[in-house]
Amino acid sequence: FKDAPCSGTSLATLAEGFEDLARKLESGDDDLRLDAFSYACSLVSVLFGCLGIAFKFAEIEYVSKVDELYEASKTYDTLKNVLDYDVEQDTVKKPGSHSRHLRRVRLGLDLIKALFKQFLLSNDNSLREAASTAYAQTCAPFHPWAVRKAVGAGMYALPTREQLMLNLNETDDSIQKEMTRYIIASSSIIDYIDNLYTSRNISLDW
Numbered sequence: 001f002k003d004a005p006c007s008g009t010s011l012a013t014l015a016e017g018f019e020d021l022a023r024k025l026e027s028g029d030d031d032l033r034l035d036a037f038s039y040a041c042s043l044v045s046v047l048f049g050c051l052g053i054a055f056k057f058a059e060i061e062y063v064s065k066v067d068e069l070y071e072a073s074k075t076y077d078t079l080k081n082v083l084d085y086d087v088e089q090d091t092v093k094k095p096g097s098h099s100r101h102l103r104r105v106r107l108g109l110d111l112i113k114a115l116f117k118q119f120l121l122s123n124d125n126s127l128r129e130a131a132s133t134a135y136a137q138t139c140a141p142f143h144p145w146a147v148r149k150a151v152g153a154g155m156y157a158l159p160t161r162e163q164l165m166l167n168l169n170e171t172d173d174s175i176q177k178e179m180t181r182y183i184i185a186s187s188s189i190i191d192y193i194d195n196l197y198t199s200r201n202i203s204l205d206w
């Protein structure tokens, strides 16, 4: 995943990646390819460099799951193939299964979406409120106590809003534009993934 074509900032590349996926769905292709999906997910990496050392474990956690899904794309063409295989084997929620990884990566995409939304709602120079709210809305309900505690502690080490914009090489206007693009595009991908589970009678309470 190292050589992403870069037409603008990395945040623009991230937004583009998810818009590409969303366009595929819009054009009536409802069988998303796993390689294309994991490529878009890998573009999130731009954010990790900006978060500081406290979130190194979030990076390791997220990246290893995306990498594993990319490896799986050599065996399974599409997201549906992954779900169908795990349903058949009764391994959807099994630790380490592709369907479980997909669910976890989807949590990460939703966290970023919520974070961008909070970022756009407030002018606070500290990102702690925005990040805490986003985490509470998305991942926290599915994380054990120890993980929630560690994330809470890491929130004190976040960069400021100004530092984040500087790191991402964005202005007030451009960051608003790119975050909005990601929020819209990722929403349809998140809904699509949720539907893969619910349409197979798998609840989303895990």
Ligand code: 1PZ
Pocket (backbone or CB within 6 Å): 047, 048, 051, 055, 057, 058, 059, 061, 062, 095, 096, 100, 101, 104, 105, 107, 108, 109, 111, 112, 115, 127, 131, 135, 139, 143, 144, 147, 151, 158
């Ligand atoms: C400025 C932005 C600040 C946002 C900070 C939010 C940080 C969230 C940190 C999340 C840490 C996840 C730690 C590990 C969780 C694991 O217990 C679970 C279960 O894994 P399994 O049992 O299936 O092996 N893993 C997950 O839920 C994956 C969630 C990935 C979240 C990655 C964060 C992505 C992006 C943040 C970047 C802005």
